[in-house]
Structure formats: C-alpha cells, structure tokens
Amino acid sequence: MTLLIKEILKLQPKNQLVTVKGWVKNFRANKFVSLNDGxxxxxxxxxxxxxxxxxxxxxxxxxxxSISIKGKLVNSLGSGQDVEILVTNIKIYGESNADKYPIxxxxxSFEFLRENAHLRVRTSTFGAIMRIRSKLSYAIHKFFQEExxxxxxxxxxxxxxxxxxxxxxxxxxxxxxxxxLEQNNVDFKKDFxxxxxxxxxxxxxxxESYALGLGKVYTxxxxxxxxxxxxxxxxxxxxxxxxxxxxxxxEDNINLAEKFIKYILNFIIEECVDDLNFLEQRLFNEEKNKxxxxxxxxxxxxxxxxxxxxxxxxxxxxxxxxxxxxxxxNKKKKFEFLVNDWGMDFQSEHERYLVEKxxxxxxxxxxxxxxxxxxxxxxxxxxxxxxxxxxxxxxxGEIIGGSQREERLKILENRMNQFGVSKKDLWxxxxxxxxxxxxxxxxxxxxERIVLFATGMSNIRDVIPxxxxxNNALF
Ligand code: 4AD
Ligand code: MG
Numbered sequence: 113m114t115l116l117i118k119e120i121l122k123l124q125p126k127n128q129l130v131t132v133k134g135w136v137k138n139f140r141a142n143k144f145v146s147l148n149d150g151x152x153x154x155x156x157x158x159x160x161x162x163x164x165x166x167x168x169x170x171x172x173x174x175x176x177x178s179i180s181i182k183g184k185l186v187n188s189l190g191s192g193q194d195v196e197i198l199v200t201n202i203k204i205y206g207e208s209n210a211d212k213y214p215i216x217x218x219x220x221s222f223e224f225l226r227e228n229a230h231l232r233v234r235t236s237t238f239g240a241i242m243r244i245r246s247k248l249s250y251a252i253h254k255f256f257q258e259e260x261x262x263x264x265x266x267x268x269x270x271x272x273x274x275x276x277x278x279x280x281x282x283x284x285x286x287x288x289x290x291x292x293l294e295q296n297n298v299d300f301k302k303d304f305x306x307x308x309x310x311x312x313x314x315x316x317x318x319x320e321s322y323a324l325g326l327g328k329v330y331t332x333x334x335x336x337x338x339x340x341x342x343x344x345x346x347x348x349x350x351x352x353x354x355x356x357x358x359x360x361x362x363e364d365n366i367n368l369a370e371k372f373i374k375y376i377l378n379f380i381i382e383e384c385v386d387d388l389n390f391l392e393q394r395l396f397n398e399e400k401n402k403x404x405x406x407x408x409x410x411x412x413x414x415x416x417x418x419x420x421x422x423x424x425x426x427x428x429x430x431x432x433x434x435x436x437x438x439x440x441x442n443k444k445k446k447f448e449f450l451v452n453d454w455g456m457d458f459q460s461e462h463e464r465y466l467v468e469k470x471x472x473x474x475x476x477x478x479x480x481x482x483x484x485x486x487x488x489x490x491x492x493x494x495x496x497x498x499x500x501x502x503x504x505x506x507x508x509g510e511i512i513g514g515s516q517r518e519e520r521l522k523i524l525e526n527r528m529n530q531f532g533v534s535k536k537d538l539w540x541x542x543x544x545x546x547x548x549x550x551x552x553x554x555x556x557x558x559x560e561r562i563v564l565f566a567t568g569m570s571n572i573r574d575v576i577p578x579x580x581x582x583n584n585a586l587f
Pocket of ligand 1: 274275316337348350352354355512554555557559560
C-alpha cells in the first residue's frame with residue numbers, strides 16, 4: 113500500500129513493506145535516496161544496495177526524479193532520522209537532468225526561486241509555507257462555520273467600485289484597436305455586459321446584502337487591485353476574507369477580528385509544528401547573518417504565541433495622533449512624513465512606530481477622520497470621525513481593515529455625494545437601507561498578509577503560489 117511519508121514516520125518500524133511515491137531531493141554515495149512527497153517537511157531516507165539493482169536504474173536517480181520506492185521499514189542506524197526504508201523495488205516515473213534541474217540540493221535565494229515558481233514548491237521552505245497557507249485557509253472556514261456564519265461567493269466581475277479608490281482592472285471583450293465609438297468616446301453599451309466592468313476590489317457591498325438576510329456571512333475569494341505599489345506587502349491579485357454581520361457595532365466587530373486572528377494562529381501553532389519549527393530554524397540562521405541591532409528579537413513560534421496570548425491594544429485615531437505628535441516633538445523618533453495636522457493619513461513609518469516601538473504588540477486603531485476613509489463607513493456622533501478600524505501587526509502593518517457600515521439612508525446619501533460615488537449605480541445598496549435596515553459591521557483580512565506573518569517570511573511574493581505584481585504575471 114502506498115503511504116504518505118507523513119504517515120510512515122508515525123509507524124513503529126518492524127520490517128513491514130511500505131511503498132512511497134515522491135521526488136528525489138538528494139542521492140548520496142549511490143546508496144542513500146532522500147525522498148519527499150509534499151506531505152511533510154521531513155524527507156524519508158531510502159537505502160539502496162546498488163549491487164542488487166540494474167545500473168541503468170541507479171543512474172536515473174538524481175535530484176528531481178519522480179520515483180516509487182518499495183521496501184522494508186526499519187530503525188535507522190545513521191543519525192538524522194529515526195526510520196529508513198531498505199529498498200526492494202524501484203520504479204522511475206520521470207527522469208530529471210541533474211545538471212539542468214534548477215532546484216539543487218543547496219540553499220537558493222528567494223529571488224532565484226521566484227523566477228522558478230513552477231518548481232519552488234519542491235524546496236523544503238516552500239513546501240512548509242504552502243502547507244501552512246492551506247491549514248490557515250482551513251482554519252478560517254472552520255472558525256466561521258463554528259461561529260454560525262454562512263459562506264457566500266460574491267462576484268469577481270463587477271460594475272461597482274467598492275472602495276472608491278479607482279484602482280481596478282478593466283474587464284472587456286471590445287477590440288482595443290477598433291472599439292465601438294459614440295461621439296468619440298468608447299461605447300461600453302456595446303461591450304459584453306452592456307456597461308463598464310472590472311475585476312472586484314472587494315466583495316463587501318454584496319456581502320452586506322447577504323448579511324441583511326442571512327445574519328452572519330463571510331467571503332473568501334480573490335480580489336484585484338491595479339495599484340502601482342511595488343512593495344513587499346502588496347499584490348495585484350490577493351485573497352481576502354470578508355465577514356459581514358447584521359446587528360454588530362464597531363466594538364463587536366473588533367472583538368470578532370481579535371478572536372478570529374487568535375483562533376487561526378493558534379490552529380497552526382498546534383497543527384503545523386514541523387513546518388513552523390523548520391521555518392523558525394531557517395529564519396534564525398538568516399538572522400545570524402544580520403548585524404545585531406537589526407535582528408528579530410523573537411523567534412517565529414514565540415512571536416505567534418505572543419500574539420495569541422496578549423490582548424490587542426485598542427487606541428482611537430486621535431489618541432494615536434497625539435502619541436505620534438509627542439514622540440516627534442520630543443525627538444524620540446524622526447519621521448520622514450511630518451505629524452502635523454489631525455486628519456492626516458498615517459504612513460507606514462507611523463504605524464510601525466506605534467506597533468513595534470510604542471505598544472510592541474498588535475494595535476487596533478479606530479474612529480478615523482471621516483474624510484480619510486471610504487464612503488460606506490458609519491459617521492460617528494461627533495460628525496468628524498467614522499466607526500472604522502484597522503488592525504496593525506508588527507513587521508506587516510495593516511492586516512485588517514473594517515468598519516461599522518452607514519445604515520441610515522440620508523447620511524449614506526450625503527457621504528456618497530461627498531465622495532462622488534454614483535447613487536444611480538448603487539441604487540440596490542441604497543435600497544438595503546430602505547427595506548429593513550439594521551446596524552451592521554464587517555472587515556477584510558488580507559490572506560497573504562496573515563500567511564506572511566504566520567510563516568515569518570518577509571516578502572508577500574513568497575507566500576502565494578504564483579504572485580501577480582506590477583510588470584509581472586509570469587506562469
Ligand atoms: O483595507 P481594505 O482595502 O478594505 C476593504 O477592502 C474592505 N472592503 C474590507 C471590509 O471591510 N470588508 O483591504 C482589506 C485588507 C487590508 O487590511 C490588507 O490586509 C489587504 O486587505 N490588502 C492587500 N493585501 C495584499 N495586497 C494588496 N494590494 C492589498 N490591499 C489590501
Ligand atoms: Mg485599508
């Protein structure tokens with residue numbers, strides 16, 4: 113019977129016959145095959161007595177070869193592994209030219225592996241990252257299902273701009289060379305959907321409609337942003353989780369966000385022990401090469417536990433603004449962007465200061481100036497702030513953005529006017545406020561940002577299988 117390496121490593125070795133199928137990591141001394149099948153970060157050592165096999169077969173075993181191995185499971189005499197397989201049968205599926213195979217049994221740079229993203233999952237590091245990504249995704253569904261949320265699928269092609277930021281990818285079937293014109297403008301009435309459409313930047317507006325019927329819902333799908341941000345935190349295509357809850361106010365929303373993040377991180381601390389240990393060791397080795405003052409003080413698992421065990425700091429925008437202003441005044445920290453006017457957008461240097469230096473833990477900032485946030489956020493009684501919240505994480509910055517939604521039609525219409533959002537296009541969104549409106553709230557978690565944090569990686573391009581970023585849609 114074919115078993116996964118993960119399963120074999122749990123067995124009591126007593127000469128039983130086992131079969132494994134996978135890819136050769138390394139073949140040493142014409143004798144030791146180190147095999148991995150993707151089920152675990154650990155390889156299994158398969159010992160070949162080369163005299164009992166055809167030379168042709170032995171020659172075909174190189175790094176990258178796909179192979180099925182049958183043999184007896186025994187206690188290993190060598191160091192480095194508890195069990196090994198004494199090989200009795202070998203079947204080669206696909207050979208791999210050892211000189212040309214990009215994934216050599218040595219450490220490669222992340223840049224090099226990004227150029228070989230079609231093969232990088234065969235490295236121990238990417239295997240570990242992608243298993244953790246998969247487990248996090250499972251934990252997310254598990255959490256919401258246990259909390260009685262319904263999973264809804266919102267459209268990917270849409271005609272509304274949920275965030276009002278205008279950074280959207282156009283979807284069209286018109287011929288760019290000969291578009292139909294009407295009075296010198298492109299006539300989108302002749303386009304596939306008889307109107308302008310785009311890839312969605314967020315499923316929130318549609319999720320709101322479903323929350324006002326199903327009560328508690330969440331989406332988990334791809335979102336697209338055509339912003340030209342070439343940073344280690346931005347993707348043009350990323351996955352977002354957007355819960356939306358009827359009868360939740362901002363505080364309920366923040367409580368849920370904190371409980372949710374802690375639940376999913378706790379889940380992988382328990383379920384991904386080997387992968388986390390592996391990544392921790394790999395990152396630790398990298399830290400050692402850095403100058404002392406730039407090193408991460410906390411190890412990966414310790415950092416995850418710290419987040420799970422400590423209450424997130426909650427602070428209003430106004431309070432955070434005071435902290436930053438005082439800190440700049442007392443010359444504690446020199447910011448590139450001045451902290452002068454209340455209402456300014458915090459830059460990432462400000463957020464990082466608050467999270468990494470001032471509070472030294474995840475921070476939730478709430479009640480933002482009304483002009484700096486989206487049209488749908490609920491106006492507070494002070495009429496200058498909105499019931500918005502951002503969750504900021506050490507080393508990452510914003511990981512969650514959310515708010516209580518404006519459920520009062522008149523005020524929503526005012527805000528749509530202010531922000532230049534089309535009331536005609538969003539007639540249905542307004543109508544939700546005319547028929548049984550209720551206070552409701554929700555937020556969006558950037559999936560890759562939490563994977564980034566959970567794996568301790570530093571570039572978001574390394575936590576999604578095939579990253580899309582400006583000037584890059586390879587593979
Ligand atoms: O703050 P954002 O833009 O909020 C929304 O889209 C709301 N509609 C969410 C809601 O209330 N339902 O995005 C939410 C999160 C951010 O906090 C960030 O983690 C992630 O999505 N995000 C990105 N992740 C990777 N690449 C990008 N370009 C991202 N833009 C946002
Ligand atoms: Mg945001």
